[in-house]
Amino acid sequence: MRARKQRLLKSGIGVRWIVLGAIGLTVWAMAASGPVSTEHRILIGILATLAILAEFIPIDLPRRGFRITLSLPFLVGMVHIGSSHWALAASGVGALLAGMALIRTDQNRIAWRRILLHLALAAGAGSVATLALAGCRAVLPVEWLRSHFEEVVFASVFVLSHVGLVLSLGRQHEVGQREDSTPRSLIGVVGLLALYSLTSLGVLVLIDHGIWWALPLLFVPLLTIRQAVHLNNQLEETYTESVITLTLMLQRTHPYSHGHLGRVARLAERTALRLGLSTQRAAQIRHAALLHDIGKIAIDEEILDKPGKLTESEMDHVRLHPELGAQILRQNPEFAGLAEWIRHHHERPDGTGYPGRLRDVEIPLESKIIAVTDAFDAMVGGALPHERRTYREPMSQEEGLRELKRCAGTQFDPRVVEAFTATVLEAGA
Amino acid sequence: MTILSPYAASVVILLTLGTAALVFYVRIVLPRQVIERFQNSMAGLGTAVELRFPSHHGLTVRVVRLSAALGEAVGLSPRQLRDLETAAQLRDIGLCAVPYRLLNANAPSEWTEADHATYWRHPEVSAAMLEMIPSLCHVAGIVRAHHAPFEGAESGLSTRGEEIPIEARILCIITEYVWLERSMGHLLAVDKLRELSGTRFDPRLVQDFIEVLTSPHGVEPVSSAVTVAQPR
Numbered sequence: 001m002r003a004r005k006q007r008l009l010k011s012g013i014g015v016r017w018i019v020l021g022a023i024g025l026t027v028w029a030m031a032a033s034g035p036v037s038t039e040h041r042i043l044i045g046i047l048a049t050l051a052i053l054a055e056f057i058p059i060d061l062p063r064r065g066f067r068i069t070l071s072l073p074f075l076v077g078m079v080h081i082g083s084s085h086w087a088l089a090a091s092g093v094g095a096l097l098a099g100m101a102l103i104r105t106d107q108n109r110i111a112w113r114r115i116l117l118h119l120a121l122a123a124g125a126g127s128v129a130t131l132a133l134a135g136c137r138a139v140l141p142v143e144w145l146r147s148h149f150e151e152v153v154f155a156s157v158f159v160l161s162h163v164g165l166v167l168s169l170g171r172q173h174e175v176g177q178r179e180d181s182t183p184r185s186l187i188g189v190v191g192l193l194a195l196y197s198l199t200s201l202g203v204l205v206l207i208d209h210g211i212w213w214a215l216p217l218l219f220v221p222l223l224t225i226r227q228a229v230h231l232n233n234q235l236e237e238t239y240t241e242s243v244i245t246l247t248l249m250l251q252r253t254h255p256y257s258h259g260h261l262g263r264v265a266r267l268a269e270r271t272a273l274r275l276g277l278s279t280q281r282a283a284q285i286r287h288a289a290l291l292h293d294i295g296k297i298a299i300d301e302e303i304l305d306k307p308g309k310l311t312e313s314e315m316d317h318v319r320l321h322p323e324l325g326a327q328i329l330r331q332n333p334e335f336a337g338l339a340e341w342i343r344h345h346h347e348r349p350d351g352t353g354y355p356g357r358l359r360d361v362e363i364p365l366e367s368k369i370i371a372v373t374d375a376f377d378a379m380v381g382g383a384l385p386h387e388r389r390t391y392r393e394p395m396s397q398e399e400g401l402r403e404l405k406r407c408a409g410t411q412f413d414p415r416v417v418e419a420f421t422a423t424v425l426e427a428g429a
Numbered sequence: 430m431t432i433l434s435p436y437a438a439s440v441v442i443l444l445t446l447g448t449a450a451l452v453f454y455v456r457i458v459l460p461r462q463v464i465e466r467f468q469n470s471m472a473g474l475g476t477a478v479e480l481r482f483p484s485h486h487g488l489t490v491r492v493v494r495l496s497a498a499l500g501e502a503v504g505l506s507p508r509q510l511r512d513l514e515t516a517a518q519l520r521d522i523g524l525c526a527v528p529y530r531l532l533n534a535n536a537p538s539e540w541t542e543a544d545h546a547t548y549w550r551h552p553e554v555s556a557a558m559l560e561m562i563p564s565l566c567h568v569a570g571i572v573r574a575h576h577a578p579f580e581g582a583e584s585g586l587s588t589r590g591e592e593i594p595i596e597a598r599i600l601c602i603i604t605e606y607v608w609l610e611r612s613m614g615h616l617l618a619v620d621k622l623r624e625l626s627g628t629r630f631d632p633r634l635v636q637d638f639i640e641v642l643t644s645p646h647g648v649e650p651v652s653s654a655v656t657v658a659q660p661r
Contacts, residue, residue, distance in 0.1 A: 191451075192451075194447070195444075195447045195448065195451060198440065198443055198444045198447055199444065201440045201444075202440055202441065202444045205433070205436075205437040205440045205441060208437065209433060209437060220448055220452075221444065221447070221448040221451070224448060224451045224452050224455055225451065227455045228451060228454065228455045228459065231455065231459040231460065231463055232459070234463055234564075235459075235462060235463055235466055237563075237564055238463070238466045238467050238470055238564070239466070239470070241470075241562050241563070241564055241565070242470035242473060242474065244561075244562060245470075245474055245522070245558070245562055245565070246473070246474065246477065248558050248561065248562075249474070249477055249478075249522055249525045249558070250525075252523070252525040252526040252554070252558070253481075253525045253526070253529075294477070295480075297477045297478075297480065297481050297525055298477070298480035298481040299529070300529040300530060300533075301528070301529055302528070302529065302530060324480050327476065327480060328473055328476050328477045328480060329473060331469065331472040331473035331475075331476045332466075332469040332470050332472065332473040333469060334466065334469065334470075335473065
């Protein structure tokens with residue numbers, strides 16, 4: 001499966017050099033080709049057509065900036081009949097044609113550079129794989145071993161180097177924005193990859209037995225894989241988008257929360273990581289932190305924005321918000337875990353918090369993290385004047401940390417405060 | 430056809446089985462999951478508005494059910510029905526921008542002109558929010574027009590009649606009916622619909638809706654103990 005990062009084109013670090021190198025390697029591979037029989041030509045034609053067609057049905061994963069195409073099985077088929085250079089050419093032509101066709105629909109100005117990069121990545125990965133193949137031919141002694149493993153080597157090196165190139169380029173551009181949902185879908189991914197490689201083997205079998213007419217049939221598994229990835233992506237989109245929609249709704253009620261939510265979310269995630277929670281858990285905490293005040297949708301905003309001290313009954317009204325937030329989130333089973341954390345984000349270890357008056361050990365760690373982060377950001381506030389809370393002068397970062405330390409043990413969990421302080425100092429330094 | 434070697438045969442068989450399993454998963458299991466998750470997350474959004482304005486409690490469920498019934502009766506395509514349902518769920522998310530006290534403390538009869546204007550801006554606000562969400566922006570048009578009067582607004586520039594999407598015309602009737610049903614009961618609500626048919630509502634759809642309500646398979650009216658005043 002070939003993953004392509006589109007976003008990295010924005011800066012295009014070294015893209016020109018990659019393109020030059022890739023073109024060089026491709027030319028070299030073409031030059032190294034020997035004479036070909038007519039039968040071979042026809043077969044190559046069929047396989048190349050299929051590979052190019054496969055390029056036209058990409059899977060777009062917009063939130064992650066990936067575009068995946070499924071042409072590898074046919075490329076492996078070409079390698080099998082001894083034409084790795086043709087495989088490279090088909091892959092390049094496919095990327096070019098498909099890219100040009102997609103520009104029309106995308107209306108994207110950077111599309112040309114994107115095509116160049118796609119070409120470069122495909123050719124780069126293909127060249128590396130070809131080299132690996134040549135090495136494999138030289139090293140593996142036994143004939144049958146070679147004939148069975150050559151394509152596997154080509155395919156795996158191709159995929160690895162392609163994904164590696166994409167990720168290493170992409171990493172430079174979005175440090176800290178990585179979506180981490182891999183563990184959840186790992187089993188599914190392994191299954192899909194297995195079917196994908198089976199399809200590649202299927203191409204080889206059909207070639208070996210001369211059943212060329214059946215080659216297009218292999219589009220059935222490919223299209224199904226595509227659909228599966230697409231739907232899985234949609235599932236994740238639904239999750240992300242309902243988080244976004246809820247946040248939008250909250251911001252409509254309380255415009256001040258704008259920068260606050262984002263900062264709390266980022267800090268909470270980093271603190272969670274520092275406390276040794278898994279990346280997946282930390283990502284969930286980030287979402288929970290984004291949504292921690294969602295219950296305020298159902299709170300009178302005039303009370304929330306009121307300067308000065310609130311009366312007891314007004315306080316009681318405001319204190320409903322963790323419970324209300326949990327009620328909103330519980331509607332969606334996917335948010336069930338988050339709902340519990342949010343319900344308790346105003347509990348205190350000394351047992352005087354609300355709504356449950358829980359004691360230290362009963363409060364979920366996630367709630368404690370959100371509590372500390374939320375309190376800190378409320379004290380220190382944003383850098384921009386209009387983000388500051390109306391009822392209090394913002395503190396400096398040091399003052400805020402000192403205040404957290406003072407309340408550690410009563411209002412906040414000392415362990416969390418410690419990890420949080422380290423996180424803030426590290427980010428500030 | 431050539432006889433396949435054991436290796437080749439096993440590849441072909443595995444490939445066929447794997448594809449069949451994946452096709453089953455992609456056609457049957459996944460779509461169901463996608464729809465279920467989508468509906469769950471919509472329900473969460475609806476709940477947020479209903480918690481903010483308790484007088485709206487329980488309206489959305491009924492609006493969704495009735496608009497689906499009417500949509501089916503007038504023969505909308507499955508796709509239109511899905512959009513109609515989504516729009517019915519999300520039509521009021523813009524109420525978040527309506528001040529808390531306006532709906533919770535003051536009766537609509539006491540509202541000033543400005544209060545009415547604030548309240549009736551909610552379809553536009555909902556639509557603007559939906560336009561920011563890629564998978565929901567296609568229902569923004571329906572939501573924007575879900576209170577648009579059939580004969581056109583006073584300004585004269587607005588869409589009118591059949592130009593308004595049919596989903597929005599359906600939603601317009603249903604939301605009004607559900608409000609009225611709760612405040613004055615089923616029979617009076619139907620009378621009111623008839624009265625406004627042609628001016629605020631599409632007369633043909635009102636006719637169809639009354640048939641849906643009175644048909645033996647129709648949705649039985651709920652008797653609600655809660656009585657709330659209708660804005661405007």
